[in-house]
Amino acid sequence: MSRYLLDKFLYTVDRDPELVERYRKDPAGTVAWWEAEMAGTLLNCIPAERTTWLSFTEDERRALREHDHVALFEMGAHPFLTLTLFIAMFERDHGPLEYQKAYGRAMQHISLPYPDIAT
Amino acid sequence: MAELAAVIASTHHPFYYRASTSTGADRPPFADEWVAKIERFRETLTRAEPDVLVMVGSDHFHQLWLDNMPQFLVGKAPFFDANFYNEEREFGLPRMLLRGEEELAAHLLRDGLDRGFDLAFSNELRIDHSITCPIITLRPQANLPIVPVYTNIFAPPLPQPKRFVQLGRAIREMVESWDSDRRVAVIGTGHLSLELGGPRQFGEHGPDPEFDRKAVEWIASGDIEGCLAEVSLDSLHAPGNATHGFMDFMLMMGVAGEGQQADHVDTLDLFHTMEAYFTWYPNGLPQPREAAVAPAAVTR
Numbered sequence: 291m292s293r294y295l296l297d298k299f300l301y302t303v304d305r306d307p308e309l310v311e312r313y314r315k316d317p318a319g320t321v322a323w324w325e326a327e328m329a330g331t332l333l334n335c336i337p338a339e340r341t342t343w344l345s346f347t348e349d350e351r352r353a354l355r356e357h358d359h360v361a362l363f364e365m366g367a368h369p370f371l372t373l374t375l376f377i378a379m380f381e382r383d384h385g386p387l388e389y390q391k392a393y394g395r396a397m398q399h400i401s402l403p404y405p406d407i408a409t
Numbered sequence: 410m411a412e413l414a415a416v417i418a419s420t421h422h423p424f425y426y427r428a429s430t431s432t433g434a435d436r437p438p439f440a441d442e443w444v445a446k447i448e449r450f451r452e453t454l455t456r457a458e459p460d461v462l463v464m465v466g467s468d469h470f471h472q473l474w475l476d477n478m479p480q481f482l483v484g485k486a487p488f489f490d491a492n493f494y495n496e497e498r499e500f501g502l503p504r505m506l507l508r509g510e511e512e513l514a515a516h517l518l519r520d521g522l523d524r525g526f527d528l529a530f531s532n533e534l535r536i537d538h539s540i541t542c543p544i545i546t547l548r549p550q551a552n553l554p555i556v557p558v559y560t561n562i563f564a565p566p567l568p569q570p571k572r573f574v575q576l577g578r579a580i581r582e583m584v585e586s587w588d589s590d591r592r593v594a595v596i597g598t599g600h601l602s603l604e605l606g607g608p609r610q611f612g613e614h615g616p617d618p619e620f621d622r623k624a625v626e627w628i629a630s631g632d633i634e635g636c637l638a639e640v641s642l643d644s645l646h647a648p649g650n651a652t653h654g655f656m657d658f659m660l661m662m663g664v665a666g667e668g669q670q671a672d673h674v675d676t677l678d679l680f681h682t683m684e685a686y687f688t689w690y691p692n693g694l695p696q697p698r699e700a701a702v703a704p705a706a707v708t709r
Binding site for chain 2: 294297298301304305307332333334359363368369370371372373374377378387390391393394395397398399400401402403404407408409
Protein backbone atom coordinates (compact mmCIF):
# COMPACT_ATOMS: atom_id res chain seq x y z
CA MET A 291 0.00 0.00 0.00
CA SER A 292 1.56 3.28 -1.09
CA ARG A 293 -0.83 5.91 0.18
CA TYR A 294 1.93 8.48 0.00
CA LEU A 295 2.50 7.81 -3.68
CA LEU A 296 -1.22 8.07 -4.46
CA ASP A 297 -1.20 11.46 -2.75
CA LYS A 298 1.93 12.45 -4.65
CA PHE A 299 0.25 11.63 -7.94
CA LEU A 300 -2.87 13.64 -7.06
CA TYR A 301 -0.78 16.53 -5.74
CA THR A 302 1.60 16.83 -8.68
CA VAL A 303 -1.17 16.50 -11.26
CA ASP A 304 -3.58 18.90 -9.53
CA ARG A 305 -1.03 21.72 -9.39
CA ASP A 306 -0.15 21.56 -13.09
CA PRO A 307 -2.76 22.73 -15.64
CA GLU A 308 -1.27 20.62 -18.45
CA LEU A 309 -1.27 17.47 -16.36
CA VAL A 310 -4.87 18.04 -15.27
CA GLU A 311 -5.95 18.03 -18.93
CA ARG A 312 -3.72 15.12 -19.78
CA TYR A 313 -5.07 13.00 -16.92
CA ARG A 314 -8.65 13.86 -17.89
CA LYS A 315 -8.14 12.82 -21.51
CA ASP A 316 -5.75 9.90 -21.15
CA PRO A 317 -5.82 8.48 -17.64
CA ALA A 318 -4.11 5.16 -18.43
CA GLY A 319 -1.30 6.80 -20.41
CA THR A 320 -0.83 9.52 -17.80
CA VAL A 321 -0.63 7.05 -14.92
CA ALA A 322 1.91 4.86 -16.75
CA TRP A 323 4.03 7.86 -17.75
CA TRP A 324 3.82 9.40 -14.28
CA GLU A 325 4.86 6.21 -12.49
CA ALA A 326 7.82 5.74 -14.84
CA GLU A 327 9.02 9.34 -14.96
CA MET A 328 7.62 11.30 -12.02
CA ALA A 329 7.01 8.96 -9.10
CA GLY A 330 10.64 9.09 -8.02
CA THR A 331 11.12 12.82 -8.49
CA LEU A 332 12.11 14.40 -5.21
CA LEU A 333 10.39 17.73 -5.54
CA ASN A 334 13.15 20.06 -4.36
CA CYS A 335 16.11 18.11 -5.78
CA ILE A 336 17.73 17.81 -9.18
CA PRO A 337 16.42 15.00 -11.43
CA ALA A 338 19.50 12.80 -10.87
CA GLU A 339 18.63 12.52 -7.21
CA ARG A 340 15.64 10.28 -7.64
CA THR A 341 13.87 8.17 -5.08
CA THR A 342 14.48 4.57 -6.14
CA TRP A 343 11.83 2.56 -4.28
CA LEU A 344 8.41 4.11 -4.95
CA SER A 345 5.78 2.26 -7.03
CA PHE A 346 2.02 1.71 -7.11
CA THR A 347 0.23 -1.54 -6.33
CA GLU A 348 -1.91 -2.88 -9.16
CA ASP A 349 -5.08 -1.85 -7.30
CA GLU A 350 -3.78 1.69 -6.99
CA ARG A 351 -2.88 1.84 -10.69
CA ARG A 352 -6.34 0.59 -11.55
CA ALA A 353 -8.10 3.17 -9.32
CA LEU A 354 -6.10 5.99 -10.88
CA ARG A 355 -6.52 4.66 -14.44
CA GLU A 356 -10.29 4.38 -13.97
CA HIS A 357 -10.72 7.80 -12.28
CA ASP A 358 -12.27 5.81 -9.42
CA HIS A 359 -12.54 8.39 -6.65
CA VAL A 360 -14.49 6.00 -4.42
CA ALA A 361 -11.69 3.42 -4.50
CA LEU A 362 -9.13 6.16 -3.88
CA PHE A 363 -11.09 7.24 -0.79
CA GLU A 364 -11.28 3.64 0.42
CA MET A 365 -7.50 3.30 -0.02
CA GLY A 366 -6.93 6.35 2.17
CA ALA A 367 -5.84 8.82 -0.50
CA HIS A 368 -6.17 12.32 0.92
CA PRO A 369 -9.81 13.29 0.23
CA PHE A 370 -9.01 16.97 -0.30
CA LEU A 371 -6.49 16.18 -3.04
CA THR A 372 -8.82 13.77 -4.81
CA LEU A 373 -11.80 16.12 -4.62
CA THR A 374 -9.88 19.15 -5.84
CA LEU A 375 -8.40 17.34 -8.82
CA PHE A 376 -11.64 15.61 -9.79
CA ILE A 377 -13.58 18.88 -9.60
CA ALA A 378 -10.96 20.37 -11.94
CA MET A 379 -11.46 17.54 -14.41
CA PHE A 380 -15.19 16.93 -14.31
CA GLU A 381 -17.14 19.84 -12.84
CA ARG A 382 -17.17 21.45 -16.29
CA ASP A 383 -19.41 18.66 -17.63
CA HIS A 384 -22.15 19.33 -15.06
CA GLY A 385 -24.45 22.03 -13.69
CA PRO A 386 -23.62 24.02 -10.54
CA LEU A 387 -22.69 21.67 -7.65
CA GLU A 388 -24.15 18.73 -9.58
CA TYR A 389 -20.79 16.99 -9.81
CA GLN A 390 -19.88 17.60 -6.15
CA LYS A 391 -23.19 16.14 -4.97
CA ALA A 392 -22.93 13.09 -7.23
CA TYR A 393 -19.37 12.59 -6.00
CA GLY A 394 -20.66 12.41 -2.41
CA ARG A 395 -23.63 10.19 -3.35
CA ALA A 396 -21.28 7.64 -4.90
CA MET A 397 -19.81 7.16 -1.41
CA GLN A 398 -23.05 6.82 0.56
CA HIS A 399 -22.21 3.22 1.48
CA ILE A 400 -19.12 4.40 3.40
CA SER A 401 -19.63 5.04 7.11
CA LEU A 402 -17.43 6.10 10.02
CA PRO A 403 -14.69 5.43 10.77
CA TYR A 404 -13.41 6.45 7.35
CA PRO A 405 -10.21 4.88 6.02
CA ASP A 406 -7.04 6.20 7.64
CA ILE A 407 -5.33 8.91 5.57
CA ALA A 408 -2.12 9.12 7.61
CA THR A 409 1.02 8.69 5.52
CA MET B 410 5.38 47.23 23.92
CA ALA B 411 3.07 46.38 21.06
CA GLU B 412 -0.65 46.46 21.71
CA LEU B 413 -2.94 43.56 20.84
CA ALA B 414 -5.62 45.63 19.13
CA ALA B 415 -7.98 42.82 18.14
CA VAL B 416 -8.26 39.05 18.04
CA ILE B 417 -10.34 37.71 15.18
CA ALA B 418 -11.40 34.16 14.40
CA SER B 419 -13.23 33.29 11.22
CA THR B 420 -14.09 30.54 8.83
CA HIS B 421 -12.35 30.93 5.46
CA HIS B 422 -14.86 30.19 2.75
CA PRO B 423 -13.07 30.27 -0.60
CA PHE B 424 -16.33 30.97 -2.47
CA TYR B 425 -16.92 34.35 -0.78
CA TYR B 426 -14.84 36.27 -3.30
CA ARG B 427 -16.76 34.92 -6.27
CA ALA B 428 -20.16 35.16 -4.54
CA SER B 429 -19.58 38.76 -3.47
CA THR B 430 -18.28 39.98 -6.84
CA SER B 431 -20.75 38.16 -9.10
CA THR B 432 -23.69 40.00 -10.62
CA GLY B 433 -26.98 39.25 -12.32
CA ALA B 434 -27.90 35.62 -12.82
CA ASP B 435 -24.49 34.52 -11.55
CA ARG B 436 -25.06 36.06 -8.13
CA PRO B 437 -26.19 33.43 -5.62
CA PRO B 438 -29.34 34.20 -3.59
CA PHE B 439 -27.40 34.24 -0.30
CA ALA B 440 -24.75 36.70 -1.53
CA ASP B 441 -26.32 39.93 -0.26
CA GLU B 442 -26.83 38.64 3.28
CA TRP B 443 -23.31 37.20 3.27
CA VAL B 444 -21.79 40.49 2.10
CA ALA B 445 -23.72 42.43 4.76
CA LYS B 446 -22.40 40.15 7.49
CA ILE B 447 -18.86 40.37 6.17
CA GLU B 448 -19.03 44.17 6.02
CA ARG B 449 -20.08 44.31 9.67
CA PHE B 450 -17.29 41.87 10.53
CA ARG B 451 -14.77 43.96 8.57
CA GLU B 452 -15.75 47.02 10.56
CA THR B 453 -14.63 45.25 13.76
CA LEU B 454 -11.09 45.09 12.40
CA THR B 455 -11.15 48.55 10.85
CA ARG B 456 -12.25 50.02 14.17
CA ALA B 457 -9.23 48.47 15.92
CA GLU B 458 -6.89 50.45 13.63
CA PRO B 459 -4.24 47.75 13.35
CA ASP B 460 -0.77 48.38 11.94
CA VAL B 461 0.27 44.74 11.58
CA LEU B 462 -1.64 41.48 11.10
CA VAL B 463 -0.55 38.09 12.41
CA MET B 464 -2.40 35.66 10.13
CA VAL B 465 -2.98 32.11 11.35
CA GLY B 466 -3.98 29.61 8.68
CA SER B 467 -3.11 26.29 7.11
CA ASP B 468 -1.52 25.48 3.79
CA HIS B 469 -3.77 23.12 1.79
CA PHE B 470 -1.00 21.08 0.12
CA HIS B 471 0.14 24.04 -1.92
CA GLN B 472 3.72 24.81 -0.96
CA LEU B 473 3.95 22.42 1.99
CA TRP B 474 4.04 18.76 1.09
CA LEU B 475 4.37 15.35 2.67
CA ASP B 476 8.09 15.02 1.92
CA ASN B 477 8.78 17.74 4.49
CA MET B 478 5.75 18.68 6.57
CA PRO B 479 6.04 21.20 9.41
CA GLN B 480 3.50 21.22 12.25
CA PHE B 481 3.77 24.96 12.95
CA LEU B 482 5.56 27.38 10.65
CA VAL B 483 6.20 31.13 10.68
CA GLY B 484 6.71 33.00 7.42
CA LYS B 485 9.55 35.51 7.64
CA ALA B 486 9.99 37.41 4.41
CA PRO B 487 9.62 40.98 3.12
CA PHE B 488 6.80 39.93 0.80
CA PHE B 489 4.41 37.06 0.28
CA ASP B 490 2.94 36.17 -3.07
CA ALA B 491 -0.44 34.61 -2.67
CA ASN B 492 -2.91 32.15 -4.14
CA PHE B 493 -2.18 29.25 -6.41
CA TYR B 494 -3.30 28.12 -9.84
CA ASN B 495 -5.76 25.57 -8.45
CA GLU B 496 -7.35 28.26 -6.25
CA GLU B 497 -7.79 30.54 -9.26
CA ARG B 498 -9.22 27.59 -11.14
CA GLU B 499 -11.71 26.39 -8.52
CA PHE B 500 -12.56 29.54 -6.57
CA GLY B 501 -11.68 32.38 -8.92
CA LEU B 502 -9.30 33.87 -6.36
CA PRO B 503 -6.99 36.64 -7.58
CA ARG B 504 -3.20 36.63 -7.37
CA MET B 505 -2.08 38.88 -4.54
CA LEU B 506 1.10 40.31 -3.06
CA LEU B 507 1.29 41.11 0.64
CA ARG B 508 4.03 42.82 2.59
CA GLY B 509 5.70 40.92 5.42
CA GLU B 510 6.62 42.21 8.88
CA GLU B 511 10.00 40.56 9.38
CA GLU B 512 10.80 42.10 12.73
CA LEU B 513 7.71 40.60 14.36
CA ALA B 514 8.28 37.30 12.53
CA ALA B 515 11.83 37.14 13.93
CA HIS B 516 10.50 37.92 17.40
CA LEU B 517 7.86 35.17 17.20
CA LEU B 518 10.47 32.67 15.99
CA ARG B 519 13.08 33.50 18.64
CA ASP B 520 10.64 33.83 21.51
CA GLY B 521 8.58 30.85 20.35
CA LEU B 522 11.63 28.58 20.18
CA ASP B 523 12.69 29.73 23.63
CA ARG B 524 9.21 28.88 24.95
CA GLY B 525 9.45 25.30 23.71
CA PHE B 526 7.62 25.58 20.37
CA ASP B 527 9.96 24.14 17.73
CA LEU B 528 8.66 26.43 15.02
CA ALA B 529 9.65 25.87 11.42
CA PHE B 530 10.18 28.91 9.25
CA SER B 531 10.04 29.90 5.61
CA ASN B 532 11.81 32.78 3.90
CA GLU B 533 9.97 32.26 0.62
CA LEU B 534 6.36 31.40 1.27
CA ARG B 535 3.49 31.61 -1.16
CA ILE B 536 0.37 31.83 0.96
CA ASP B 537 -2.97 30.28 0.13
CA HIS B 538 -6.66 30.95 0.67
CA SER B 539 -6.56 30.18 4.40
CA ILE B 540 -4.85 33.57 4.74
CA THR B 541 -6.04 35.41 1.63
CA CYS B 542 -9.73 34.75 2.34
CA PRO B 543 -9.63 36.73 5.59
CA ILE B 544 -7.59 39.43 3.87
CA ILE B 545 -10.33 39.65 1.23
CA THR B 546 -13.13 39.71 3.81
CA LEU B 547 -11.50 41.81 6.55
CA ARG B 548 -8.92 43.99 4.82
CA PRO B 549 -9.57 43.97 1.08
CA GLN B 550 -7.12 46.85 0.56
CA ALA B 551 -4.45 44.29 1.57
CA ASN B 552 -2.30 47.21 2.71
CA LEU B 553 -1.00 45.99 6.07
CA PRO B 554 2.14 43.92 6.62
CA ILE B 555 1.54 40.39 7.80
CA VAL B 556 3.22 37.56 9.65
CA PRO B 557 1.80 34.25 8.42
CA VAL B 558 1.62 31.41 10.93
CA TYR B 559 0.77 28.06 9.40
CA THR B 560 -0.56 25.11 11.36
CA ASN B 561 -0.95 21.52 10.26
CA ILE B 562 -4.63 20.60 10.49
CA PHE B 563 -4.46 18.68 7.27
CA ALA B 564 -1.82 15.94 7.08
CA PRO B 565 -1.83 13.48 9.99
CA PRO B 566 -0.19 12.94 12.40
CA LEU B 567 -1.42 16.29 13.74
CA PRO B 568 -0.52 18.08 16.97
CA GLN B 569 -3.03 17.68 19.81
CA PRO B 570 -5.82 20.28 20.23
CA LYS B 571 -4.28 21.49 23.51
CA ARG B 572 -1.09 22.32 21.60
CA PHE B 573 -3.04 24.69 19.37
CA VAL B 574 -4.46 26.39 22.47
CA GLN B 575 -0.98 26.61 24.02
CA LEU B 576 0.47 28.15 20.87
CA GLY B 577 -2.39 30.66 20.81
CA ARG B 578 -1.66 31.68 24.40
CA ALA B 579 2.03 32.01 23.54
CA ILE B 580 1.33 34.09 20.43
CA ARG B 581 -0.63 36.52 22.57
CA GLU B 582 2.18 36.84 25.11
CA MET B 583 4.77 37.18 22.37
CA VAL B 584 2.83 39.88 20.54
CA GLU B 585 2.38 41.78 23.78
CA SER B 586 6.09 41.50 24.56
CA TRP B 587 7.18 42.73 21.11
CA ASP B 588 9.29 45.83 21.58
CA SER B 589 7.29 48.06 19.28
CA ASP B 590 4.65 50.75 19.54
CA ARG B 591 2.53 49.19 16.84
CA ARG B 592 -1.00 47.84 17.06
CA VAL B 593 -1.24 44.18 16.16
CA ALA B 594 -4.34 42.21 15.24
CA VAL B 595 -4.15 38.42 15.34
CA ILE B 596 -6.49 36.86 12.79
CA GLY B 597 -6.94 33.12 12.46
CA THR B 598 -9.18 31.02 10.26
CA GLY B 599 -10.43 27.48 10.46
CA HIS B 600 -13.62 25.51 10.05
CA LEU B 601 -16.61 24.34 11.98
CA SER B 602 -17.92 20.91 10.91
CA LEU B 603 -16.82 20.23 7.36
CA GLU B 604 -16.63 17.29 5.00
CA LEU B 605 -14.52 17.39 1.85
CA GLY B 606 -14.25 14.48 -0.54
CA GLY B 607 -16.47 12.19 1.57
CA PRO B 608 -20.09 11.01 1.54
CA ARG B 609 -21.37 13.91 3.66
CA GLN B 610 -19.98 16.73 1.51
CA PHE B 611 -21.98 19.60 0.00
CA GLY B 612 -25.18 19.00 1.96
CA GLU B 613 -27.88 21.56 2.76
CA HIS B 614 -25.98 22.55 5.91
CA GLY B 615 -22.67 21.71 7.47
CA PRO B 616 -22.39 17.98 8.13
CA ASP B 617 -22.97 18.34 11.90
CA PRO B 618 -25.15 21.33 12.95
CA GLU B 619 -25.07 20.17 16.59
CA PHE B 620 -21.26 20.34 16.63
CA ASP B 621 -21.46 23.77 14.99
CA ARG B 622 -23.86 25.01 17.67
CA LYS B 623 -21.56 23.81 20.45
CA ALA B 624 -18.46 25.13 18.71
CA VAL B 625 -19.93 28.62 18.32
CA GLU B 626 -20.85 28.61 22.01
CA TRP B 627 -17.35 27.51 23.07
CA ILE B 628 -15.72 30.20 20.96
CA ALA B 629 -18.15 33.02 21.76
CA SER B 630 -17.85 32.42 25.51
CA GLY B 631 -14.14 31.59 25.51
CA ASP B 632 -14.88 28.20 27.05
CA ILE B 633 -11.46 26.68 26.39
CA GLU B 634 -11.70 24.11 29.17
CA GLY B 635 -15.14 22.92 28.07
CA CYS B 636 -13.95 22.69 24.50
CA LEU B 637 -10.78 20.79 25.39
CA ALA B 638 -12.82 18.38 27.51
CA GLU B 639 -14.90 17.35 24.50
CA VAL B 640 -12.57 17.74 21.53
CA SER B 641 -9.82 15.27 20.67
CA LEU B 642 -8.03 14.28 17.49
CA ASP B 643 -10.31 11.23 17.34
CA SER B 644 -13.55 13.04 18.15
CA LEU B 645 -13.04 15.56 15.33
CA HIS B 646 -13.55 12.83 12.72
CA ALA B 647 -17.21 12.49 13.70
CA PRO B 648 -18.50 15.96 12.67
CA GLY B 649 -16.88 15.72 9.22
CA ASN B 650 -13.59 14.59 7.75
CA ALA B 651 -12.13 18.10 7.43
CA THR B 652 -13.23 19.26 10.89
CA HIS B 653 -9.69 19.21 12.26
CA GLY B 654 -9.56 22.75 10.89
CA PHE B 655 -11.52 23.60 14.04
CA MET B 656 -8.21 23.43 15.89
CA ASP B 657 -7.27 26.79 14.38
CA PHE B 658 -10.35 28.21 16.13
CA MET B 659 -9.02 26.62 19.32
CA LEU B 660 -5.69 28.36 18.73
CA MET B 661 -7.56 31.65 18.44
CA MET B 662 -9.44 30.92 21.68
CA GLY B 663 -5.98 30.59 23.23
CA VAL B 664 -5.06 34.03 21.87
CA ALA B 665 -8.31 35.55 23.19
CA GLY B 666 -8.00 33.90 26.62
CA GLU B 667 -10.03 31.62 28.91
CA GLY B 668 -13.50 32.94 29.65
CA GLN B 669 -13.21 35.89 27.30
CA GLN B 670 -16.56 36.66 25.70
CA ALA B 671 -16.26 37.69 22.10
CA ASP B 672 -17.30 41.28 21.40
CA HIS B 673 -18.68 40.35 17.99
CA VAL B 674 -20.30 37.03 17.13
CA ASP B 675 -22.05 36.22 13.88
CA THR B 676 -22.86 33.10 11.88
CA LEU B 677 -24.33 32.27 8.50
CA ASP B 678 -25.77 28.89 7.71
CA LEU B 679 -24.71 28.14 4.14
CA PHE B 680 -25.04 24.97 2.13
CA HIS B 681 -22.04 22.75 2.81
CA THR B 682 -20.75 24.55 5.91
CA MET B 683 -21.59 27.14 8.55
CA GLU B 684 -19.77 30.45 8.46
CA ALA B 685 -18.74 31.91 11.83
CA TYR B 686 -17.15 35.23 12.73
CA PHE B 687 -15.74 36.35 16.09
CA THR B 688 -13.89 39.45 17.29
CA TRP B 689 -12.42 40.18 20.70
CA TYR B 690 -10.98 43.50 21.87
CA PRO B 691 -8.51 42.52 24.63
CA ASN B 692 -8.15 46.12 25.78
CA GLY B 693 -11.77 47.12 25.52
CA LEU B 694 -13.70 48.62 22.64
CA PRO B 695 -11.26 50.70 20.62
CA GLN B 696 -11.59 54.45 20.61
CA PRO B 697 -10.63 56.23 17.40
CA ARG B 698 -7.04 57.41 17.62
CA GLU B 699 -7.98 60.77 16.10
CA ALA B 700 -10.49 61.33 18.89
CA ALA B 701 -7.84 60.55 21.50
CA VAL B 702 -5.43 63.01 19.90
CA ALA B 703 -7.86 65.83 19.16
CA PRO B 704 -8.54 67.02 22.73
CA ALA B 705 -4.80 67.14 23.44
CA ALA B 706 -4.31 69.30 20.39
CA VAL B 707 -7.01 71.68 21.60
CA THR B 708 -5.40 72.13 25.01
CA ARG B 709 -2.02 73.12 23.59
